Amino acid sequence: MRAVPRHVACVMDGNGRWxxxxxxxxxxxxxxxxxxxxxxxxxxxxxxxEWLSLYAFSTENWNRPGAEVDYLMRLVRRVVxxxxxxxxxxxxxxxxxxxxxxxxxxELARDFDDLATLTADNxxxxxxxxFDHGGRRDIVEAARSLIRSGTPADEVTERLFANxxxxxxxxxxxxxxxxxxEQRISNFMLWQVAYAEWVFPEVLWPDFRAPDFLACLHTxxxxxxxxxxxxxxxxxxxx
Amino acid sequence: MxxxxxxxxxxxxxxxxxxxxxxxxxxxxxxxxxIRATVLEAAHPQIGAALVDNSTFIAHPxxxxxxxxxxxxxxxxxxxxxxxxxxxxxxRLHARMSGSDSRGRAYDAMDRAxxxxxxxxxxxxxxxxxxxxxxxxxxDTMERMYAEYRAFLAALDGDxxxxxxxxxxxxxxxxxxxxxxxxxxxxxxxxxxxxxxxxPAPALLDGAPALWAAGRxxxxxxxxxxxxxxxxxxxxxxxxxxEMPGAPTLMQGAYLAAGLAxxxxxGWINAESxxxxxxxxxxxxxxxxxxxxxxxxxxKRASALLRLLTPLSGxxxxxxxxxxxxxxxxxxxxxxxxxxxxxxxxxxxDWPDLAAMARELSxxxxxxxxxxxxxxxxxxxxxxxxxxxxxxxxxxxxxADEYAAAVPSLAGPALIRVAEVLFDVTDKDGSGTIDAHxxxxxxxxxxxxxxxxxxxxxxxxxxxxxxxxxMSGRRTSTPYDPLLADA
Numbered sequence: 001m002r003a004v005p006r007h008v009a010c011v012m013d014g015n016g017r018w019x020x021x022x023x024x025x026x027x028x029x030x031x032x033x034x035x036x037x038x039x040x041x042x043x044x045x046x047x048x049x050e051w052l053s054l055y056a057f058s059t060e061n062w063n064r065p066g067a068e069v070d071y072l073m074r075l076v077r078r079v080v081x082x083x084x085x086x087x088x089x090x091x092x093x094x095x096x097x098x099x100x101x102x103x104x105x106x107e108l109a110r111d112f113d114d115l116a117t118l119t120a121d122n123x124x125x126x127x128x129x130x131f132d133h134g135g136r137r138d139i140v141e142a143a144r145s146l147i148r149s150g151t152p153a154d155e156v157t158e159r160l161f162a163n164x165x166x167x168x169x170x171x172x173x174x175x176x177x178x179x180x181x182e183q184r185i186s187n188f189m190l191w192q193v194a195y196a197e198w199v200f201p202e203v204l205w206p207d208f209r210a211p212d213f214l215a216c217l218h219t220x221x222x223x224x225x226x227x228x229x230x231x232x233x234x235x236x237x238x239x
Numbered sequence: 240m241x242x243x244x245x246x247x248x249x250x251x252x253x254x255x256x257x258x259x260x261x262x263x264x265x266x267x268x269x270x271x272x273x274i275r276a277t278v279l280e281a282a283h284p285q286i287g288a289a290l291v292d293n294s295t296f297i298a299h300p301x302x303x304x305x306x307x308x309x310x311x312x313x314x315x316x317x318x319x320x321x322x323x324x325x326x327x328x329x330x331r332l333h334a335r336m337s338g339s340d341s342r343g344r345a346y347d348a349m350d351r352a353x354x355x356x357x358x359x360x361x362x363x364x365x366x367x368x369x370x371x372x373x374x375x376x377x378x379d380t381m382e383r384m385y386a387e388y389r390a391f392l393a394a395l396d397g398d399x400x401x402x403x404x405x406x407x408x409x410x411x412x413x414x415x416x417x418x419x420x421x422x423x424x425x426x427x428x429x430x431x432x433x434x435x436x437x438x439p440a441p442a443l444l445d446g447a448p449a450l451w452a453a454g455r456x457x458x459x460x461x462x463x464x465x466x467x468x469x470x471x472x473x474x475x476x477x478x479x480x481x482e483m484p485g486a487p488t489l490m491q492g493a494y495l496a497a498g499l500a501x502x503x504x505x506g507w508i509n510a511e512s513x514x515x516x517x518x519x520x521x522x523x524x525x526x527x528x529x530x531x532x533x534x535x536x537x538x539k540r541a542s543a544l545l546r547l548l549t550p551l552s553g554x555x556x557x558x559x560x561x562x563x564x565x566x567x568x569x570x571x572x573x574x575x576x577x578x579x580x581x582x583x584x585x586x587x588x589d590w591p592d593l594a595a596m597a598r599e600l601s602x603x604x605x606x607x608x609x610x611x612x613x614x615x616x617x618x619x620x621x622x623x624x625x626x627x628x629x630x631x632x633x634x635x636x637x638x639a640d641e642y643a644a645a646v647p648s649l650a651g652p653a654l655i656r657v658a659e660v661l662f663d664v665t666d667k668d669g670s671g672t673i674d675a676h677x678x679x680x681x682x683x684x685x686x687x688x689x690x691x692x693x694x695x696x697x698x699x700x701x702x703x704x705x706x707x708x709x710m711s712g713r714r715t716s717t718p719y720d721p722l723l724a725d726a
Binding site for chain 2: 080085088111115120121
């Protein structure tokens with residue numbers, strides 16, 4: 001069996017369907033997702049995952065109904081504030097990927113900043129929350145930054161390009177878990193998932209729990225063993 | 240104490256390390272006593288009017304504290320030449336302050352009786368601070384101290400005739416002024432009720448506004464109550480200051496606790512290093528700055544945690560507070576007005592605001608005549624230019640709105656002239672460039688890395704350009720920030 005994946009990313013899908021099946025408003029599904037998020041963070045830390053990324057809100061999610069977006073913003077703010085001391089105490093370094101849109105309430109952006117500042121020196125696990133994130137946008141930003149730095153075209157390598165992405169210290173994603181059976185990439189960390197393994201558990205995100213998460217890790221490790229003969233690196237980064 | 244057996248005023252050195260005054264320098268009680276003395280000064284109608292008009296203590300209290308401290312140290316130092324020079328500087332500074340108060344009464348910072356009162360409040364507050372903390376001074380010490388303070392006044396004014404010769408007469412003089420002359424002035428009210436509640440963070444704590452605000456919310460009212468309770472009863476009655484239950488006990492407790500610091504090992508409390516560290520900004524190249532930067536980072540984290548832990552106030556409506564930094568390197572016109580232009584913190588741009596800038600610059604550069612006057616004149620010309628360009632309603636001063644409406648026209652020829660004069664007076668050796676030493680005198684830090692310097696010197700055109708970009712382009716993160724913007 002291969003080692004535990006270094007960088008796991010979760011696309012938290014199925015909140016709305018979870019609520020619909022229970023004849024609840026969609027917002028109830030988002031609320032129920034909070035428990036899963038905390039559960040998964042703990043499970044990942046316990047299993048020895050060093051990097052965990054959660055896809056909380058995409059640049060496309062702004063197209064949802066205004067009331068739902070508003071609710072999400074308030075919910076996220078409450079969750080961030082509620083769990084900040086715990087995340088800090090558990091030694092988890094938190095940071096937020098994206099967060100560029102002016103529609104994000106200023107108080108929420110402030111809380112993101114505060115949580116990132118507070119936990120900046122933690123070394124236990126790095127939790128990257130993709131909020132208002134778009135993979136293509138990050139790549140375009142990196143290209144802009146590269147051009148601004150005046151690098152000659154011939155000198156641009158994959159490595160150099162990656163250095164201009166936001167949070168360049170983030171390693172390539174080893175495993176992406178997308179819940180609710182949907183099998184799409186949805187513009188998520190496009191650069192970093194280049195060599196990632198994907199698993200698509202059928203369970204909806206609010207029902208996803210630590211055992212499901214560990215099962216996904218197990219799938220990843222078995223999968224590796226099954227393809228053991230091919231390149232020793234699933235992680236494209238030669239570092 | 241003196242070692243000499245004969246303690247005539249001529250033989251015992253009244254100034255220097257042996258003086259009573261120096262003994263209080265590092266005493267934490269002195270901080271409380273200074274606040275009290277300042278209120279008593281401000282309650283004098285002449286001083287109160289001068290403070291309200293000219294002083295920067297509301298907008299830049301920490302810079303003011305530092306300047307006052309350094310000036311006092313020079314005045315009570317051993318070297319008579321330094322003392323004379325400092326006295327001359329203070330006299331020039333005060334000679335530039337005169338005007339009239341809100342009721343049309345004239346004030347003049349050179350008025351001899353008024354200046355005697357300043358010295359009297361310092362002396363009386365020192366005595367009272369010892370009394371309140373349960374360690375009253377004996378008669379000999381009091382008399383010696385009185386002689387020191389009279390000598391201080393004499394160094395400023397030529398002689399101390401305005402203060403009674405004898406300590407016994409002094410108390411009568413003091414009570415008479417408190418009873419007859421002190422008023423419930425605006426300046427005293429500002430110090431008691433506004434300053435502590437709005438005290439801006441010193442440079443050190445500037446990055447931790449939440450932490451500062453939380454500490455201030457507790458300490459502000461306490462300091463106010465302590466100061467009120469320590470004022471002389473006749474003044475409290477006259478100014479209608481509240482008698483709060485428990486305040487006298489609190490006040491005596493505070494003085495007593497501060498007095499306990501005498502049991503700390505010598506050198507633990509050093510007023511000078513405390514003031515220096517407070518005014519140190521984390522970016523500077525001072526060796527202590529690294530510790531400060533580390534401290535700063537910890538404080539930033541602490542205040543982040545504090546903000547995250549503060550309960551949400553219901554469905555908090557988005558507050559229309561400062562715009563979330565559109566363009567990091569530019570500050571809003573409103574912020575620039577408040578932090579840099581409105582030095583006296585009265586909400587208007589007026590001549591005293593620009594005079595305060597000139598004062599700060601000439602203090603930093605330790606200017607003598609005629610350079611000091613040149614600098615003031617350049618600022619005065621700039622003020623005329625500003626007034627002509629910005630004062631649209633013709634009330635003689637520029638409001639924040641008038642300024643915001645006309646920001647682009649700020650960089651006129653008179654401002655360029657200010658920059659040129661500032662360059663000339665900073666370039667002490669007249670070499671045509673500002674070298675590392677001259678730069679440090681002005682900005683208290685070394686050349687910045689990104690500075691466009693050639694051969695470790697700073698040429699006039701670069702200097703003028705940077706000054707203009709600070710003053711009109713409203714660029715932040717320049718060396719001018721600690722000079723004119725920091726509290």
